[in-house]
Amino acid sequence: MPDSDPPLFDTTRGARSLRIAAVVAFLLVAASVPVSLLVYPGFRSKAAPKCPIPSLGGLWHGTFMTALDDHVRERSRVVDELRGNYNELLYRCGLFESRSVFLGRDGWMCFAHTRHVDPERQRANTPARLAAYRRIKQRADRLGVRVLALPVPDKVRIHPEKFFPDGREPPELSRRYDLILTELRSCGFEVVDVRALLLEERRREPGKRLFYHRDSHWAPAGLHAAAKAIARRFAELEWPIGDAVPVWVAPPSPIHLVPDLVSSLGFRNAERAKHEPISGLVAGLRETKFYFGVERIVDGARLPCPPIQPAARLAVCGTSFSDHGLHWAIMWETHRLVDYHGIRSAGGPWAGLEDLFDRIEHGTSRVQTVVWEFVERFYSESWFLDLDLR
Amino acid sequence: MVFSSHAFLFWFLPVFLAGYFALPRHARNPWLTGMSYLFFGWFRPQYTVLMLVSTAIDYLCARGMGERGGQVSASRRRLLLWCSLAANLGLLGYFKYANLVVESLSEVSQSLGGQPIAWDKVVLPIGISFFTFQSMSYTIDVHAGRVQPTRSFLDLMCYVAMFPQLVAGPIVRYRTIAEQLVERAHTLPMFSTGVLLFEFGFAKKVLLADQAAVLADRAFATAAPGLLAAWTGAVGYAAQIYFDFSGYSDMAVGLGLMLGFTFPRNFDSPYRARSITEFWRRWHISLSTWLRDYLYIPLGGSRHGTVRTGFALMTTMMLGGLWHGAAWTFLLWGGYQGLLLVVERARGRRALYAAAPPALQVAATFVLVLVGWVIFRASSMAELGRMLRGMVGGYGLGSWPEPELYAWRCYGSLGCGLLVAFTCPQAMALARRFHLLAVVLGAVLFVLALAQLFATGFSPFIYYQF
Numbered sequence: 001m002p003d004s005d006p007p008l009f010d011t012t013r014g015a016r017s018l019r020i021a022a023v024v025a026f027l028l029v030a031a032s033v034p035v036s037l038l039v040y041p042g043f044r045s046k047a048a049p050k051c052p053i054p055s056l057g058g059l060w061h062g063t064f065m066t067a068l069d070d071h072v073r074e075r076s077r078v079v080d081e082l083r084g085n086y087n088e089l090l091y092r093c094g095l096f097e098s099r100s101v102f103l104g105r106d107g108w109m110c111f112a113h114t115r116h117v118d119p120e121r122q123r124a125n126t127p128a129r130l131a132a133y134r135r136i137k138q139r140a141d142r143l144g145v146r147v148l149a150l151p152v153p154d155k156v157r158i159h160p161e162k163f164f165p166d167g168r169e170p171p172e173l174s175r176r177y178d179l180i181l182t183e184l185r186s187c188g189f190e191v192v193d194v195r196a197l198l199l200e201e202r203r204r205e206p207g208k209r210l211f212y213h214r215d216s217h218w219a220p221a222g223l224h225a226a227a228k229a230i231a232r233r234f235a236e237l238e239w240p241i242g243d244a245v246p247v248w249v250a251p252p253s254p255i256h257l258v259p260d261l262v263s264s265l266g267f268r269n270a271e272r273a274k275h276e277p278i279s280g281l282v283a284g285l286r287e288t289k290f291y292f293g294v295e296r297i298v299d300g301a302r303l304p305c306p307p308i309q310p311a312a313r314l315a316v317c318g319t320s321f322s323d324h325g326l327h328w329a330i331m332w333e334t335h336r337l338v339d340y341h342g343i344r345s346a347g348g349p350w351a352g353l354e355d356l357f358d359r360i361e362h363g364t365s366r367v368q369t370v371v372w373e374f375v376e377r378f379y380s381e382s383w384f385l386d387l388d389l390r
Numbered sequence: 391m392v393f394s395s396h397a398f399l400f401w402f403l404p405v406f407l408a409g410y411f412a413l414p415r416h417a418r419n420p421w422l423t424g425m426s427y428l429f430f431g432w433f434r435p436q437y438t439v440l441m442l443v444s445t446a447i448d449y450l451c452a453r454g455m456g457e458r459g460g461q462v463s464a465s466r467r468r469l470l471l472w473c474s475l476a477a478n479l480g481l482l483g484y485f486k487y488a489n490l491v492v493e494s495l496s497e498v499s500q501s502l503g504g505q506p507i508a509w510d511k512v513v514l515p516i517g518i519s520f521f522t523f524q525s526m527s528y529t530i531d532v533h534a535g536r537v538q539p540t541r542s543f544l545d546l547m548c549y550v551a552m553f554p555q556l557v558a559g560p561i562v563r564y565r566t567i568a569e570q571l572v573e574r575a576h577t578l579p580m581f582s583t584g585v586l587l588f589e590f591g592f593a594k595k596v597l598l599a600d601q602a603a604v605l606a607d608r609a610f611a612t613a614a615p616g617l618l619a620a621w622t623g624a625v626g627y628a629a630q631i632y633f634d635f636s637g638y639s640d641m642a643v644g645l646g647l648m649l650g651f652t653f654p655r656n657f658d659s660p661y662r663a664r665s666i667t668e669f670w671r672r673w674h675i676s677l678s679t680w681l682r683d684y685l686y687i688p689l690g691g692s693r694h695g696t697v698r699t700g701f702a703l704m705t706t707m708m709l710g711g712l713w714h715g716a717a718w719t720f721l722l723w724g725g726y727q728g729l730l731l732v733v734e735r736a737r738g739r740r741a742l743y744a745a746a747p748p749a750l751q752v753a754a755t756f757v758l759v760l761v762g763w764v765i766f767r768a769s770s771m772a773e774l775g776r777m778l779r780g781m782v783g784g785y786g787l788g789s790w791p792e793p794e795l796y797a798w799r800c801y802g803s804l805g806c807g808l809l810v811a812f813t814c815p816q817a818m819a820l821a822r823r824f825h826l827l828a829v830v831l832g833a834v835l836f837v838l839a840l841a842q843l844f845a846t847g848f849s850p851f852i853y854y855q856f
Contacts, residue, residue, distance in 0.1 A: 029840070062434050
């Protein structure tokens with residue numbers, strides 16, 4: 001009998017029951033995904049790519065099936081539950097590590113790729129990046145718009161003691177921010193050195209929280225420091241930012257949210273906290289964020305400020321960092337109307353800016369000065385280069 | 391498609407099993423064949439034509455040999471055999487070695503001041519080495535009269551394409567399963583044993599092989615590996631290749647059992663061997679026996695004196711090395727193994743260290759195997775040189791390879807892997823006993839492996855590329 005021959009019969013009823021139980025359990029696991037898709041047809045994880053469109057080329061080269069596999073996997077609630085529970089178990093045991101998020105000291109987190117510089121990628125992206133800067137500057141000049149660039153430094157360089165073994169950022173990382181400033185200036189932009197500003201804030205008040213612990217974004221103290229510096233810079237440059245208007249500042253309201261870094265850890269429902277009940281662990285990792293608003297005072301009445309302000313001379317375009325209230329802070333510091341339709345969370349560094357330029361070109365905006373915010377970490381990424389610049 | 395993918399585990403397998411057991415018996419082989427073609431052509435549907443043509447040629451050649459009740463002239467039978475061999479080896483040669491040949495010619499051309507040869511790289515169809523060897527064994531056996539040619543083209547298609555062992559073996563001879571293709575039993579003991587074996591195999595692959603691979607990759611990528619890194623890399627790769635391949639074989643045999651097939655086992659705790667000769671009786675058994683029966687013995691085997699035996703051994707092992715891949719390192723690995731076998735053969739199949747205590751014999755054999763794996767794994771001669779130099783301390787003691795993530799898991803898995811390889815009962819033995827503890831262990835490990843697989847991403851098998 002070959003070694004792989006199985007036993008041909010069971011000696012007891014118990015043994016038979018055990019076999020049935022093992023088979024049923026296995027089949028339940030294997031069939032769980034198709035069944036769960038029927039129960040949760042709309043489920044998808046953050047990593048879920050779009051359903052690929054079949055094409056002859058895709059089939060021929062095998063790319064269609066790979067994309068389909070990825071798509072179906074990330075549409076599966078079972079996979080998400082397996083992943084979430086496994087990662088949470090490791091986290092609770094103090095054994096969890098993540099490819100995308102670095103877990104620093106005292107519960108601080110940051111995006112892992114912001115701790116390193118990939119000189120090759122940075123170098124490879126340089127021509128496309130510089131070309132994009134120049135095209136933006138040329139378009140701004142053509143429209144008569146002044147642009148103040150605001151590169152927001154990555155969290156790791158403002159709180160290096162939380163993320164590096166010796167508490168200091170590596171020199172090559174330090175050089176990257178200098179490179180950003182140099183590149184922007186060489187393309188003719190006015191620039192605010194936010195890194196110097198925030199480091200100075202920390203020196204003055206070492207306990208001040210400029211960034212959130214488990215979120216990649218800056219806290220109100222950080223963006224207010226930037227807004228103050230922007231207001232000072234406008235005063236020096238004497239750029240047209242419109243007439244002063246009376247404003248009213250609402251007190252900051254605390255909101256408990258699942259921070260973006262926690263939602264990138266692969267925990268249960270962390271990325272769908274708005275729609276699904278979150279686990280105890282994720283609830284414990286929520287962060288209290290402070291949001292505030294600014295309203296215009298007209299004839300003693302408070303009026304809300306919508307994103308598009310046709311009369312505004314000043315605009316803020318940028319990313320989720322602006323969306324944390326940079327536009328309100330600038331409005332507060334400058335007492336000027338601010339158009340903020342060009343703030344695009346996860347939209348890349350220039351999507352909102354291009355949109356604003358379009359509106360100016362079509363005569364629907366009278367903006368003459370723009371604060372253009374983007375985050376430093378886009379120097380480590382290349383996806384933004386695929387975005388079509390007009 | 392590979393077993394450790396979401397598409398296979400959660401879509402292909404349940405749909406296949408549901409269809410297979412829902413269909414009447416006579417429809418099961420067509421279903422198995424059709425789904426096997428889907429499995430094979432998942433990433434490159436066009437390659438299913440290759441397999442179909444190869445099967446058709448072998449079918450026709452074998453039928454030709456069996457015409458007129460087998461009263462076909464010897465020369466005609468030989469001609470048909472050569473047709474089959476030429477077709478199979480031609481396919482294998484083109485898809486597997488064309489890149490190596492063109493690249494080598496291009497290098498020669500450049501060294502002589504010429505231009506590099508422009509060439510679109512040929513993409514290797516998965517499992518081509520396995521299904522061509524299976525297919526060839528059929529026509530060779532028909533030619534030798536060891537098996538009757540089948541009348542059913544569908545049976546032959548089913549045999550060649552059968553998805554459980556299509557991608558990475560074990561290499562099943564036609565005569566082993568000819569009767570099972572026609573008539574086989576589907577029993578609860580077989581199915582449940584298959585399930586447990588599949589679970590163990592999957593866990594070996596994901597929890598042990600993939601973790602050991604991280605250490606091996608790290609060490610082999612080091613520019614100047616110290617003693618610690620080089621040896622960790624070598625041991626890591628030994629664990630990776632063993633658990634990857636034996637895990638796949640366990641899954642294949644397990645799936646076979648679920649479908650009522652009994653495939654031969656492919657591994658027998660190879661790292662517990664006391665000599666290289668014994669190692670080759672325990673490692674990739676279906677390939678070793680294939681090479682023995684269809685290459686070593688036709689080359690003369692051990693019947694024509696020491697020199698001819700040595701020649702047959704060296705040739706068999708070098709061709710066996712080349713079968714694994716199109717690189718000079720594989721040829722060198724085959725030569726190294728052949729040389730060790732020749733030396734042991736000259737000593738009456740005894741290792742040089744046969745007088746040592748058994749544990750030392752196992753350790754010495756393992757070290758020789760490790761050196762072989764370093765040759766096998768090296769992506770270039772330069773890398774091989776670096777690793778061997780590191781293993782003899784040419785770069786000093788150095789430090790342990792440090793994975794980017796989960797170092798504890800990588801080293802823990804390597805430790806567990808070595809424990810399993812050297813001391814634990816084999817997966818097949820555990821599955822056959824079907825003890826409650828084994829069942830619970832299998833289920834827990836399976837779910838843990840699934841969770842780890844999907845927590846960390848996709849995990850292809852390394853052996854399907856050979």
